Amino acid sequence: MQPTSDVIEQILRQAIEGGGVVGRATIDEWDGVSKARITERGGTVHVLDEAVAQRGIAEFLADDANDDPDGLDALTAHDGDRVDGDLADSVVQLGLFGRIVYL
Numbered sequence: 001m002q003p004t005s006d007v008i009e010q011i012l013r014q015a016i017e018g019g020g021v022v023g024r025a026t027i028d029e030w031d032g033v034s035k036a037r038i039t040e041r042g043g044t045v046h047v048l049d050e051a052v053a054q055r056g057i058a059e060f061l062a063d064d065a066n067d068d069p070d071g072l073d074a075l076t077a078h079d080g081d082r083v084d085g086d087l088a089d090s091v092v093q094l095g096l097f098g099r100i101v102y103l
Contacts, residue, residue, distance in 0.1 A: 008053045009033055010083035011091050016048065020089030046096055056095025060087075063094075 015021045016036050025046070030036040035049040046052075093100050 005050075007083060008050050011053045011056070011088040012036065012048055012050075014083050014085040014088035015092040018085035018089065020085065021048070021092055048092060048096070052092060052095035054095070056091035056093070059094035059098060060091050 012034065013032075016027060016030060016038070021038060025038040025040045028037045028039055028045070035047065037045065037047050039045050090100055
């Protein structure tokens with residue numbers, strides 16, 4: 001099951017506007033929908049976009065395969081169809097780094 005563009009948008013929006021990613025970085029540019037450029041306090045620049053979210057979802061599902069047989073349902077099971085902010089942040093981190101780094 002592939003994530004919908006709405007889920008991708010929500011993941012990016014929640015991770016960025018929810019403050020998880022931005023807790024260690026500043027937003028340089030953010031179009032409010034599909035892409036953001038952030039700079040970590042150490043100066044490293046990242047572009048968060050659909051490719052990051054897709055990689056993160058793949059990592060998330062691989063890590064969570066034994067716990068969630070419904071796959072992507074875990075991303076939207078927390079508040080109706082809204083993506084949970086903590087999960088969104090985890091997905092973005094997995095997409096960027098292959099691991100969770102901002103705690």
